Amino acid sequence: MPLSLTLPLTAASLAYLNAKTGFSNDWALLSAYIAAHISLHRRASQNTLNLFYDLETHALHRTHSQHPFLIYTGKSWSYGEAYGEVLRWAAWLKDVKGVGNGEVVGLCMLNSDTFVWVWFALWSLGATPAFLNYNLRGAPLVHSVRASGARLVLVDEEVTASFAGEVEKELEGVEVVFVGQEVQGEVQGMRGWRERDEKRGGLQIRDLAVLIYTSGTTGLPKPAIVSWQKARVGAALVARWLPLKKDDIFYTAMPLYHSSAAILGLVSCLMAGTTLSLGRRFSHATFWPEVRATKATAIQYVGETCRYLLAGPPSSLDKQHSVRFAFGNGMRPDVWERFQRRFGIDTVAEFYAATEGPGGLFNKSRNAFSRGAVGRNGTIMYPWFALQMVIARLDFETNKLLRDEKTGLCIPAAWDEPGELLFRLDAKDVESKFQGYFRNRDASSSKIVRDVRRKGDAYFSSGDVMRWDREGRWWFCDRIGDTYRWKSENVSTAEVGECLGRHEAVSEANVYGVLVPGHDGRAGCAATLLNGAEEEKSLELSEKVLRSLAEHAMSTLPRYAVPIFLRVTRQMEMTGTNKQQKHILREQGCDPEKVEQVGDKLYWLKGGTYVPFGKKDWDEITAGRVKL
Structure with missing residues (x-):
């Protein structure tokens, strides 16, 4: 056979085998996993598990010391300059606040360069940072501080009010320092201090590196132990799997108190020797302008982030960026393809993991085959x-x-x-x-x-x-707990939410089960944010929109999964990482008085459409005169 035919046939055969076995997908993940563990054990044998050494290695490198490490609010710091800032903060923490080896120090700060310097300064001293959620107030905040055992908490001036009043009294004995201009000036006047290696040495791979808290949506937040093994393997695996190249610029506006941005964002950039572009907090108004201004080649999302970006008005600049992939977790299937198409994103790299969990799933998707999946494996990785x-x-x-x-x-x-x-x-x-x-x-x-x-x-x-x-x-x-049972069938809230999210009138849907007097199981209720100027003015929906929503749900979902109740809201309750809250909605249930008390409007499915649901209807149900 002539070479002109042999080569194309060979290429086609290899492509077919790759598609059939998922070899390239598996190899990318497996090789990254192996390399991450080799790196971990090499560092352990060298007694350099502490990630401060990675920053120091880059900072003292003859050429890489000049490479940008952090970009924030238009300013850039090279690895060498970042190292200098870290050592100044280390001197202040040691000499002024007496922070030493083995101590836990709380950080309650919005994203900033200061957050990063303090974090690595603590590591340089052999201390442990505890990342506190700056959205917390009252008892959950007090609990989070106390659970860490910290005697010192550094607080962003923007959240000063959270530590006033009863919280201040409850935290008696804990030193709370507000990091403002006075402290910043004091630190800048310090001469950098590098703690001796023995203060950071002797670490084991399962030793505590950082405390990162659970969201606390169903109870008080719990500080999860993130070990050096978890931090190093997770970050190195992501850096190699994506992969992050040294010339990449990785943009995140996700909160650094969460493992996604902290470990799989910043630390992954550190291990790859690349650049992190940091937003102070997520905002649709600043996201794309900051991505463009910093020439970011990668963006990070969590939860409903991409849905919020889609909800913004279309712009001629939507595809005017340098982004080659989006990386994150929690992108809904109904958002995935629309997000890629509108913003011209070639690749979505989705992962699934929990901060405290022992493993994860990964899916790098460029086509419809794995779109919406949180993980993917081929023939090689199947046994694993x-x-x-x-x-x-x-x-x-x-x-x-x-x-x-x-x-x-x-x-x-x-x-x-x-x-x-x-x-x-x-x-x-x-x-x-x-x-x-x-x-x-x-x-x-x-x-x-x-x-x-x-x-x-x-x-x-x-x-x-x-x-x-x-x-x-x-x-x-x-x-678990979000799936509810109705008419003797299990209903997935994610499936129903995805269905409603595909309706042209719906910006976002948060689905949950509610208890109804005289009925077994839980009836479906969908808290819904709607698109359009008409809906922004009033929560009273037109008959056309209500019927369209009902017909869409009934034509797409099994009958038992169609939400009985529709709750229209102006604002969706979210966690600090853009994930939907459900527990408050469940508690309010479908009692119209409770729902209307917070300014929302309730409808119910009747006669093939949604119609207003009020106190009279509720009384009929509670009296047993209406069967759903």
């Missing part, structure tokens, strides 16, 4: 995923794992069947992969499931409902 993870069947009424009556073991879910995602642990040494929550043994133990595949084994409970299909795609369904 099958060994390290299991999706176990759930009783969606009790939210407990189903077990075989004879063996007492969990029952694996079938292909494409929703169940809880569990990660395998070493039954004899659980802490080798899961260090749990700081000084909270009970909470840590509650995340461990025993007797899953065999007697005595141990798994980490993710708390998430997932499904895995035969093509190696992993799909997020819901948080």
